[in-house]
Amino acid sequence: MDVELRGITKRFGPIVANAEIDLDIRAGEVLGLLGENGAGKSTLMNVLCGLYTPDEGNIIIDGKPVTFDGPGAAIAAGIGMVHQHFMLVPVFTVAENAILGIEPTKQVDYLDLAAARQQVNEIGDRYGLQVDPDARIEDLPVGTQQRVEIIKVLVRSADVLILDEPTAVLTPQEVEEFFGIVRSLRDAGKAIVFITHKLDEILEISDRITVLRGGRVTGYGDPKTLTEQRLAEMMVGRPVRFDVDKAPYNPGDLLLEVRDLTVLRANDEIAADHVSLEVRSGEIVGIAGVQGNGQSALIEAITGLHRPVDGTIIFDGQDITNVSVRARHAMGMAHIPEDRQRTGIIGDFTVAENMALNSYYDERYAKGMSIVWPAVATHAADYVADFDVRTPSVHAKASQLSGGNQQKLVVARELSRDTKLLIAAQPTRGLDVGSVEYIHGRVVAARDEGDGVLIMSSELDEILALSDRILVMFKGRIVAEFDASKQPVDRNAVGLAMAGSAPRAAA
Ligand SMILES: Nc1ncnc2c1ncn2[C@@H]1O[C@H](COP(=O)(O)OP(=O)(O)OP(=O)(O)O)[C@@H](O)[C@H]1O
Ligand SMILES: [Mg+2]
Structure with a gap:
């Protein structure tokens, strides 16, 4: 099935998210869709999947113009979308999620879960997408x-699959497996639209590339001849630096001391197992690891979101193991949480309110017991400008920002305060290359000014680019440490440790 988008324009009030966009999507091809944060990628795909009605333009399927009055119509036409932010019901099983909204029934109104299970297994076998149909999503x-x-989309027999940043939360190994699945779907004749900010991925997986900027198509590319540098320039309109400039390593006082910390998961399994680490002023310590090896729990314990069952956390000379999140914050701890939509922002609050979310009581924003709203707005406007958060105004709701701009909002809030220690989990998730360059610059500047930084990322390249020391977590423990302060660390050695196959390295 081939799809043509012709002259698509989509406005939100005064904002033109898509302006006269033409796009060709062809059966048996992967189309890479690239563009900076807020360029209009998700909006365009939401038009294609029937969630938004375009203000102008046509959708043409196999030569015939169609109109969708909702997602149901697009699904019926064979268009399926995997959204930028997951839309699964955590307490339902895989099979239950797969058939949500199109539940097969047996006799009158009896849910036929056996049929759903069988569908999940069949699709798994056909495309190499094996998942236990009875597993609960949250596990x-x-x-x-x-x-x-993806199974959910295939169960609805989609011929066109739109994948909006599907790899943003995947580790390199998972990405490789995932690409295998994408290729098998393509080879089976599906048309695939693939959105990512990772330029190496788009070059590897795409058959053709289209670049958007400011709601318009600004370029086309052939992945066989394009370079990452050139792609970055097409996206953001200027050359982008991929490496990071740092002052020489000159660590100061001990800022954070974690001793024998043990943290449990909700099901009482051990997530972090007697972990000890230190962060000094003026250094960036990176935690590398395959997701699910306890890094998230460790970070949540340090930042106060999760109570450890054993061990101590000392920050700036004080035992903070059991103090509140707010007390940690007041002592100068900043936290970029890994899931912006769950713990980073409140979508129904404005950009300004979100900027003041965890410090509305400090002297920037409050006078006595009351919040000075004009001050909140003024500060927010400054931070929005500094961090290039693309929003019509500081009074827009955070949920109306593009995914990457929501991320920039969180990072701006946490980096625009006078802090001593930054705990950053996946700080650049979903950011375009230009924004990554800027945020990395700010993190290094904080370190050069004497802050301590603890950074956790599933992007090994990010860990390698920023860290002075690298710790590798595997099965809840720190299994290796690398000194990155003088010379670059061997990527392979870190990768091996992440897979649990290296002895504790001396240096
Ligand atoms: N529901 C909405 N209401 C108002 N404005 C919106 C809405 N959805 C998107 N926008 C605006 O439209 C523009 C394009 O957003 P879109 O989400 O399509 O960007 P994107 O290219 O997907 O960016 P990202 O890489 O950050 O995900 C942005 O300026 C955004 O703020
Ligand atoms: Mg998007």
């Missing part, structure tokens, strides 16, 4: 949840 790693999202 599955994100990589597997991503598969379920």
Whole structure:
């Protein structure tokens, strides 16, 4: 099935998210869709999947113009979308999620779960997408949840699959497996639209590339001849640096001391197992690891979101093991949480309100017991400008921002305060290359000014680019440490440790 988008324009009030966009999507091809944060990629795909009605333009399927009055119509036409933010019901099983809204019934109104299970298994076998149909979503790693999202689309027999940043939360190994699945779908004749900010991925997986900027198509590319540098320039309109400039390593006082910390998961399994680490002023410590090896729990314990069952956390000379999140914050701890929509922002609050979310009581925003709203707006406007958060105004709701701009909002809030220690989990998730360059610059500047930084990322390249020391977590423990302060660390050695196959390295 081939799809043509012709002259698509989509406005939100005064904002033109898509302006006269033409796009060709062909059976048996992967179309890479690239563009900076807020360029209009998700909006365009939401038009194609029937969620938004375009203000102008046509959707043409196999030569015939169609109109969709909702997602149901697009699904019926064979168009399926995996959204940028997961839409699975955590307490339902894989099979239950797969058939949500199109439940097969037996006799009158009896849910036929056996049929659903069988469908999940058949699709799994056909495309190499195996998942246990009876597993509950909340118990599955994100990589597997991503598969379920795709199964959900395939159960609805989609011929066109739109994948909006499907790899943003995947580890390199998961990405490789995922690409295998994408190729098998393509070879089976499906048309695939693939959105990502990772330029190496788009070059590897796409057959053709289309670039958007400011709501318009600004370029086309052939992945066989394009380079990452050139792609970056097409996206953001200027050359982008991929490496990071740092002052020489000159660590100061001990800022954070974690001793024998043990943290449990909700099901009482051990997530972090007697972990000890230190962060000094003026250094960036990176935690590398395959997702699910305890990094998230460790970070949540340090930042106060999760109570450890054993061990101590000392910050700036004080035992903070049991103090509140707010007390940690007041002592100068900043936290970029890994899931912006769950713990980073409140979608129904404005950009300004979100900027002041965890410090509305500090002197920037409050006078006595009351919040000075004009001050909140003024500060927010400054931070929005500094971090290039693309929003019509600081009074727009955060949920109306593009995914990457929501991320920039969280990072801006946490980096625009006078802090001593930054705990950053997946700080650049979903950011375009230009924004990654800027945020990395700010993190290094914080370190050069004497902050301590603890950064956790599933992007090994990000860990390698930023860290002075690298710790590798595997099965809840720190299994290796690398000194990156003088010379670059061997990527392979870190990768091996992440897979649990290296002895504790001396240096
Ligand atoms: N529901 C909405 N209401 C108002 N404005 C919106 C809405 N959805 C998107 N926008 C605006 O439309 C523009 C394009 O957003 P879109 O989400 O399509 O960007 P994107 O290219 O997917 O970016 P990202 O890489 O950050 O995901 C942005 O300026 C955004 O703020
Ligand atoms: Mg998007």
